[in-house]
Amino acid sequence: MIFGIRKRIKAIKFAFLSPNEVRAMSATKIITADTYDDDGFPIEMGLMDPRLGVVEPGLRCKTCGRKVDECPGHFGHIDLAMPVIHVGYVKEMKRLLKSTCRQCGRLLHKPIEIPDAEGLEDVTEAPPEAAAGEGDDEMAIPVFREDERDTAQVRVCPHCGADQVKITLDKPTSFREGGHKLTPKEVRERLERIPEEDLRPLGINPDVVRPEWMVLTALPVPPVTVRPSITLESGDRSEDDLTHKLVDVLRINQRLRENRDAGAPQLIVEDLWELLQYHVTTYFDNQTSGIPPARHRSGRPLKTLAQRLKGKEGRFRSNLSGKRVNFSARTVISPDPLLSINEVGIPMEVAMELTIPIRVTPYNTEVVKGMVLRGPKNYPGVNYVIRPDGRRIKVTDKNAQNLSETLETGFIVERHLVDQDIVLFNRQPSLHRMSIMAHEVKVMPQKTFRLNLSVCPPYNADFDGDEMNLHALQSEEARAEAKILMRVQEHILSPRFGGPVIGAIHDHITGSFMLTHRDQRFDRDEALFLLSFIGTERDLPRPAGKDQSGKPFWTGKQIASTVIPRDLSIEYKASVCAGCEVCAREKCDEETGYDAYTVIENGVLKCGVIDEKGIGAFKGKILDKIVRDRGPDEGRVFIDNITKLSIGTIMLRGFTTGISDEDIPPEARRQIDDVLQKARQDVEDRVEAFNQGLLQQMPGRSVEETLEVEVMKVLGRARDQAGNLAGKYLGLENSAVIMAKSGARGSMLNLSQMAGCIGQQAVRGERIHRGYEGRTLPHFRRRDLGADASGFVSSSYKSGLRPTEFFFHCMGGREGLVDTAVRTSRSGYMQRRLINALEDLKVTYDGSVRNTSGTIIQFAYGEDGIDPSRSVRGEAVDVDDIIRDVLGVEVLEDEEKAGFRYGEYEADMTSTQDEFETEDEGGDEDFGGD
Amino acid sequence: MAEKAQPESETRFSVMSHQLVPTHILLDQKEEQDVLARYRTTKDALPKIRRTDPCVQSLEAKAGEEIRRGRIIKIFRKSETAGLYFTYRVVVD
Incomplete structure (x- = not known):
């Protein structure tokens, strides 16, 4: 038993309306097709007969005497001149016609085979109590699907001996018996002949339904309100x-x-x-x-x-x-890095339209009176006043004064949204619980909703024209619940993989990289400028040293440390880590210049950079640790501060990228061309070997496949080599490289495709073969299996593509677009089905999963009873972390051996890269806007 | 159509010994009460298992008594998340 449920639906009965019932419930018979006369009055016994209900305000219903909105409307009916078949029941009629005799209407079974009430139990395995304990109404009625098949074979009626003729359904609404077409009248007559005792075995309850009612003789006419x-x-x-x-x-x-x-x-x-x-x-x-x-x-x-x-x-x-809702707003979104992640910027216009009901009490009477006095047009004012008798009064400039004076305890006042109100913010498609989160209002000028960039990932929002919805909560309980359960800070850790979904993105990461990489120095003014971004008052730390001219300077690591919680300690390899054979650990900076080994000891950044692995959405380890160990409040403060600091840095130092970032010296270009030429030759050689039949077949592959695999390998390698050559000239002084290596945006693959070579284009995971007979484009010879003829693009995005290359690139690009379109529609449908199946499940207080009827689905949620958003990458406890905390010893993390580490989790999930995929993120960018 | 369980002979294959079949245990009256009390529920809210299920038949043979409708069977499963997970099923016809 579930508490609170007083009534349960025990059964639902479906039946047909009989013609008599149709006539009985009818307010009038409809005979004329005309609706209104020349004066615009409804015609009696027409389709708009006043007895069918009222639609016009002020009038009273001729049937029930009630007014608009009180009268529910009344059915009328049309008496059909000839019977007509109801489309909705043709299948059922076909079933009945097929399994009964055309002459006597009896079920086409030998009398003994027709199971009676006692016989039913055996046939259907009906539980004994179902038949014994309850009345006839509730008796399980078996439907004889198999019998239908049996009866189709019967040629002669076992009751009257009449020959049976096969009946076919001539879609949509006519039946054919042999060659002869059955009229609805004939169908009706046949259905009439089926005796009541034969209906039950056919799955029809004769107490409420007669089969001939499926053929209409009277048509109900819905009320005018419909x-x-x-x-x-x-x-x-x-x-x-x-x-x-x-x-x-x-x-x-x-x-x-x-x-x-x-x-x-x-x-x-x-x-x-x-x-x-x-x-x-x-x-x-x-x-x-x-x-x-x-x-x-x-x-x-x-x-x-x-x-x-x-x-x-x-x-x-x-x-x-x-359903459509009130107290909601929708507009374009735009970014505001200075808002907290918990906040949302709301245009004044919206704030003055959406309201929150406030009950007038002795404690707030004065304040509320003031608001009412300001009226609906002066912020923060009041739009409606609701008197204790439930009357709603719209506040206008004229009556504001008056209303304000009559205001008493017990009145409810609908006041404008003000700062710190809790509202729900949502972006469709709502696939997540993070797609609707609670924010604090911050009323602002201009007409867009403003949100912190760190909350873009959970909403999957960008600012190319996205719109979002906002809902003002109307009750105290709703607000309390939203604040506790739905606030943005409560969703920093995702239940999807037990890591942060909210964190630094794009410029935040670049900025924080620029702040913390190696030995960044800032003079007094600069340091103060940076710290000014973090609102709260704090002292400038002691300067790290003095430069040659004797001026004090502060290091970026020092400044970054000011926002790291005091006693936080963590050690990890940053995103920029090159993955050296032997890790230099703390000496990474001196030895490689990457500064990729990050150590934070008691809130002080000792070495290493803070980049995507530290604070990025999805990957940030520092973020993860702070939120997990110290809770969402500190997590929110940290995200707010570190991102603001990063924005400060990037503003201070300036950051830009352009196509010149992909410039490589002519020397490198020559080397790349050499590599590509060599690869092309290599492919030629292999094709030649193939043509002469000298190609060594690979196990399990045909010779053709072997060639393809080898060619793909050669070209893939060539692309990588070209990329590496280009990469050699693209160092960390290069903005594009900074973004790629720190994880802010783009990848080294993107860069090498811009600077070096784009590589093989693929359609359906293979080189391009389709097109003309024996060749892809008329530019090539038939049966040319070489690199250029099958979609290898040796140009770079920067140098531009040759026409044939461009064509191949379009082929590959189109596949990517089609794939994403197909994927989204399919996953959307799957999501819908899953939600429909799982919507009533919940985890109860004892940890079990139950549905709304209380049936236990799982005895412990997820079998281990772990909340995935509190888990560490899916595990209940992080043993390494505990050892470190207790013993102060770092458990060496061998990335390869550890295998699955959640840092790589996102990459695992989204990566569709195989060796010669060209676009690393497929349809990630669509600049078309919404 | 309840078929009588064949007695398990040496020659007959026993599903219970298959590695993919989890361990099934028949609970006694007291244990049943404990389970229902722990989850504050009734038997009709538990997942179900058919009396004709090979595992129930096998348990029947082992216990040497007929397992009636309404008895509870505890099943131990290997779990990817928890290591060992147990579930209860109530016997139905």
Whole structure:
């Protein structure tokens, strides 16, 4: 038993409306297809009959006497001249027709084979208590899928001996028996003949359903509230699609009746009957396959009953599973590095539109009165006042004075958003719990939402035109809950991989690299300028030394240390680490000049740089440690400070990159060309060997495949060599290299493709072979298997591509785009299905996973009961870290042996690089904006 | 259609000895009560196992008694995250 649930749904019963029920619930019979008369009044017994409900304000319903919004509307009905088949039930009808006799209507089984109530238990393995303990209504009703197949074989009725003819469904709504077409009337007669006792085995409860009701003789007409007409500015009436469709039905119904009664030729009557069937069918579902959709005069297909419910825009998905909300705002986002990660900048316009209800108490009466007095147009004011009797009064400049005076304890006042209010901030697609986080309001000028750059990764936001939504919370509980559970700082560690998702990105990393790399020196003014970025008051540390001219200087490491918590100690290899054979550890700086071994002792950066591995989103180890050991408050402060410091540094020193960063000396260019020429020759040789049949086949591969593999290997190596040659001339004095090595943006591969050689283009993981007969482009000879003819691009992005290369590059690029498009749509659908399946599961206080009915799904969440966002890269405890903390000894971390370290986790997940992939991040950048 | 479990002979293959089949244990009355008390739940909220499940049949043969509907079976599993994970299943028809 779950507490709080008083009523449970025990069963849901589905039944058909009988024609009598349709007529009984009908407020009026509808006979004319006309809606309004010349004076604009609804016609009696027309589709807009006033007895069907009220839509116009001020009028009263003729059926129930209530006003608009009080009267729910009332059904009417149309008596059909001839019976018509209901599209929704054709499958069911086919099943029934097939398994019953065409003459006597009995189930096509020998009498003994028809299981009676006692026999059922055996056949269906129904649990004994289900049949014994409960009444007939709840008895498990078996549906005989197998029997259907059996009966299809029966040729002669075992009851009356009538020959059976095979019945086929002629989609969408007609049945055919042998060659003869069954009219709806005949179908109805047959269904009428099925005796009640044969219905139960067919899965139908005869107490509530008669099968012949599937053939319509009376059509319910929905109330006008369901299909309101709209009055355009021009004064014209525009009717709802459903009304249009019902008009069609009525018109044809009328003509059919007249023709039939006048004894018109069979053919004409049948045509009209068919037409009526078409209209009724499209009235239910206008996308029935096999018939053309009914269209509006403009050519737009009508939205009929099924279309109102189905699909993403249907009632279920867009009005029941999801709803539009009040107290929300949406606008473009832009960055503000000086905001805290917890904050969000809100335009004044938004702050004055969104409100928060405040209850007037003796303690706040004066303040609230002041706000009401300012009215809705002076910030921070009040838009509405709600009196204790529930009346809402809009505050205007005129009544502000008055309202302010009448304000008393117990009133509720809807005041403007002010700084520090808690709001929810969201960016679609909401794939994460981090896609909706709680922020503190900071009201600002200008018209965009402003957010700290460090929170871009969890939202996956950028500023190329992205828009985000904001929701003002309306209750104290909601605000408290949001503040505790949803605040940005509570989501620094991701439940996805137990590391930080919020951290430094791009320029933050470059800046922090520039601040901490090797021996950066800053004079007094510079040091103070940097520290001024961190709002809080703190003393300038003691200068590190004096330069030649005797002026004191401070080191970047010293300044960076000011924001590192006092007693933090950590040691790791930074992103810039070149992965030397033997690590020089603390002496990395002297020996290699990379300064890649980072040591922080008691909050002092002893050596090494702080780069992506230290503070980056996804990878930052310092960040990880601070948040894990000291909690989100300190984590937030650290992120705010270190990023501000980095921004300060990058502003102070200046940083730029351009295509000249990829300049390499002509000497290097020559070397690269040599390498590429050699590789090309190498490929030629192999192709030659292949043509002469001298190529040594690789195990498990054909000769052709062997050639491909080898050529790919040669060209891949050539690209790498070219990259290395280019890289030799691109040192850490180069801005682009700084970004690549520190992990701020781009990779060395990107650089080598710009400076050196782009490399092999691939389509479907192979060199390019498609195109003309025997060749890829007319520029090549047939059967040319050489490097250039199969998509090897030896140019660099900087030098520009030759036409053939450009073409191949486009082929590869297009595949990348298509792949990402396909991936996103597929993963979106998978996400939807997963969410639908898992939405009601929760972890209870005892650690077990249960659904809403209390059924246990898992006895301990994740089998180990560990919250992944509190875990260390998925592990419950970080033994190395504990040893270090307790003993003060660093456990040597052998990256290779350790295998999976979460620093590489992101790379593992996103990397689609194989040896000759060209774009390292696929469709990562799309500059098209949203 | 409850088939009677064949007695496990030397020759008949026993699923329980297969390396991929986790250990199943039949709980007694007291243990059952403990489990239900620990999770503050009732038997209908537990995951289910068929009486015809080969493991239940095998347990039946071992216990030498019929395992009735409603008995609880404890299953020990190897777990990637926890090392050892146990789950309970209630026997149904």
